[in-house]
Amino acid sequence: xxEQAFSFLxxxxxxxxxxxxxxxxxxxxxxxxMALGLARVSQVWGGSGSVVVPAxxxxxxxxxxxxxxxxxxxxxxxxxxxGSVDRLFPGLVxxxxxxxxxxxxxxxxAATQLLRDTxxxxxxxxxxxxxxxxxxxxxxxxxxxxxxQLTHLSDACSPSDLTELGAVARVPL
Numbered sequence: 001x002x003e004q005a006f007s008f009l010x011x012x013x014x015x016x017x018x019x020x021x022x023x024x025x026x027x028x029x030x031x032x033x034m035a036l037g038l039a040r041v042s043q044v045w046g047g048s049g050s051v052v053v054p055a056x057x058x059x060x061x062x063x064x065x066x067x068x069x070x071x072x073x074x075x076x077x078x079x080x081x082x083g084s085v086d087r088l089f090p091g092l093v094x095x096x097x098x099x100x101x102x103x104x105x106x107x108x109x110a111a112t113q114l115l116r117d118t119x120x121x122x123x124x125x126x127x128x129x130x131x132x133x134x135x136x137x138x139x140x141x142x143x144x145x146x147x148x149q150l151t152h153l154s155d156a157c158s159p160s161d162l163t164e165l166g167a168v169a170r171v172p173l
Contacts, residue, residue, distance in 0.1 A: 017045035021072040021139075022153055023132040025080075025124035026054040032088050037078045040155060052078075055124070058131040068139060074150050075139060077132035079125060081155035083116030119154055 024030075024037035037052040044050065051070060057063045086093040093115055102108040132151070 017049035018074060019070060019072045020044065020050040020153070021067055021070070021075045021132075021135065022050060022052045022078050023055050023058060023075065023128050023135065024052055024078045025122070025128045026056040027124050029088065030054045030056070033078075036080060036084055036088060040078060040080075040084075040153060044153070055128040055131040058135045064135070064138065067135070072139065075132050075136040076150055076153045077125075077129040079129075079152045079154040080120050081116060082118050082120050084155050085120045086116065 020041060022037050022041050024033045026033065034052055034054060038047065041047045041050045041052060051067065051072070053063065053067070082093055093112060097108060097112050097115065100111065102111055129152070136151070
């Protein structure tokens with residue numbers, strides 16, 4: 001048996017985008033919800049490696065087979081802010097603030113901004129959360145007891161939740 005030449009191979013490590021399945025609310029305006037979910041997920045690594053699914057599609061055998069093949073790192077529910085919902089349904093925030101009858105303009109502006117930054121709680125958001133949890137349990141992702149896993153993608157995510165694209169990109173995209 002002869003001696004083999006000893007050689008070094010160059011190795012490199014690089015980060016890859018997280019593979020996300022984002023479950024968005026679903027109602028008669030499902031296309032608008034999909035667009036809103038896509039807009040939010042595009043801020044996480046430019047949306048690379050992500051899939052946006054309406055809550056009503058979760059449970060469909062074809063969708064689940066495709067998602068199982070995709071092998072997501074996280075299955076999350078999209079939790080929009082009042083500001084995002086106001087972009088879908090313009091004037092929603094203004095009507096709500098007007099109903100409060102705040103006289104002082106500065107207080108009204110502060111209340112408007114606070115409301116825009118607050119998570120929107122609605123029955124269709126709860127349905128999206130339930131659909132994401134059901135899908136997560138079937139795909140067996142996000143189920144590591146020793147680690148805290150992300151379950152929601154909101155418009156005001158903490159920087160510790162997911163790394164935004166701007167934090168890893170070397171040049172503006």
